[in-house]
Amino acid sequence: MIEGWFDARVVTGMHPRSLLPATDRAGIAAHLERFALSGALVSAMASWLHDPIGGNREASAVAHDLADRGVLACWTAVPATPGELDSLGALVGRALDDGVAAFRIHPASHGYSPELLRELYEALEANHLPLCVDAAELSWADLGAIADRYPGLPIVISALGYRKLRELWAALDGHPNVHVDLVDFAAHQGAEWLAANGLADRLLFATGFGVRDPGESVVRLAWSGLDDATVHQVGVGNARRLFFGDRP
Numbered sequence: 001m002i003e004g005w006f007d008a009r010v011v012t013g014m015h016p017r018s019l020l021p022a023t024d025r026a027g028i029a030a031h032l033e034r035f036a037l038s039g040a041l042v043s044a045m046a047s048w049l050h051d052p053i054g055g056n057r058e059a060s061a062v063a064h065d066l067a068d069r070g071v072l073a074c075w076t077a078v079p080a081t082p083g084e085l086d087s088l089g090a091l092v093g094r095a096l097d098d099g100v101a102a103f104r105i106h107p108a109s110h111g112y113s114p115e116l117l118r119e120l121y122e123a124l125e126a127n128h129l130p131l132c133v134d135a136a137e138l139s140w141a142d143l144g145a146i147a148d149r150y151p152g153l154p155i156v157i158s159a160l161g162y163r164k165l166r167e168l169w170a171a172l173d174g175h176p177n178v179h180v181d182l183v184d185f186a187a188h189q190g191a192e193w194l195a196a197n198g199l200a201d202r203l204l205f206a207t208g209f210g211v212r213d214p215g216e217s218v219v220r221l222a223w224s225g226l227d228d229a230t231v232h233q234v235g236v237g238n239a240r241r242l243f244f245g246d247r248p
Contacts, residue, residue, distance in 0.1 A: 004038045005221075005235035006070065007031070008243070009132070009158055009183050011210030012062050013045025013055070023210035025065050031209050032069050035218055038236055039070020041243060043104050043132075045210065047076035052110065053085055060098050072101035072243055074132060079116040092123035101243040102130040102156075108137045114146065121150045130154040130179075130242050140167050147175040154179060154242050156204060162186040165193065172202060179238070181206035182217040191234065192225050200226070204242070205235045 010031070014022035021027070023045075032040060042062050047055030056075040063073035075095050080087050095103070103124060107114045124131055131146075135157050147155055156179045160168060165187045171178050172194075181204040185191065194203050205221055207214035221234060 004036065004232075005205050006038050006239035006243075007035075007040040007207050007209065007214075008156065008181050008204045008239050009206035009208050010040040010042045011045050011048075011208070012042050012058055013210065015045060015211060016049070018211075025062050028062060028071065028209070029066060029069065031207075031214065032066075032071075035214065037070075039072065040209075041072050041074045041102060041132075041206075041239075043074040043076060047104070048106055048109060052076045052078045052106075053091075056095075056100075060100065063099070073098065074102045074104050075100050076104050076106065077117060077120050078105075078110055079112050080119070088117065088119040089123045092120065092127060092129065095129070096127060100129070102132055104132040106134070106137050107142075114138050114142045121146060121153055125150045125153040128152075128154075128245065130156055132156045132158060134159040135161060135164065140171055143171055143178070144175065147171070147178050151175075151177055153177055156181055156242070158206065159184045159208065160186070165190060172199060178202065179204060179242070182220055182234075183208035183212060185217070185220060189225070191220065195226055195230050195234075200230050200233055201238060203234045204238050 010028060012023050042059050044055030044058040046058055059073040063071045077088060077091060085091060131153055154177050158181045160180060161184055168180060179202045183206045191203060207217040221231060
């Protein structure tokens with residue numbers, strides 16, 4: 001059953017090497033309609049590839065325009081530097097005022113150590129805002145250190161890739177605040193394996209629409225061997241808890 005799932009990874013904008021058209025408001029609305037989704041978490045291509053802070057305005061503009069479709073903004077953070085960003089705590093404050101639901105970081109792409117974002121992690125943990133990051137953007141050791149130091153900070157790992165389940169298990173084991181989404185979750189029956197090991201509450205449906213074909217994640221969950229209740233939990237329940245504050 002697909003109807004009502006929440007897409008935890010959508011990117012607005014256009015990748016310079018993509019053969020696909022830019023993912024704009026109309027494209028995201030069509031994506032929601034096509035797969036009968038209840039909403040999406042949207043970040044900006046510009047925040048990743050060009051203007052980390054300016055791209056946040058693009059993400060928020062899309063979220064505001066599609067708020068009635070359940071779309072939320074995900075902002076990007078970088079270390080505070082003069083002329084670009086005054087303070088990470090202030091950035092989180094502005095995000096809260098704007099209704100932003102999560103933050104994303106790109107340490108490898110932007111060329112800085114994750115250690116430089118301690119002020120961000122503290123502010124996110126204090127305000128129950130999740131931190132999203134692609135697996136290629138930081139080391140597993142850095143991930144574990146952040147998860148240990150900020151146990152109340154939900155962390156969502158995306159774009160896991162292939163043959164990464166052993167490393168993922170090491171990150172999930174002992175870190176109840178670490179989650180993973182289905183973008184490029186390429187392990188054979190990986191979702192079923194996580195559920196069988198009691199970790200269905202750590203897995204989120206996400207497509208990476210804007211940078212990947214959304215069909216792969218849709219099929220990965222829709223054709224999984226998971227029971228209906230678990231499919232619903234992965235498809236929307238976990239996102240409701242993390243991004244909408246529907247906490248037990």
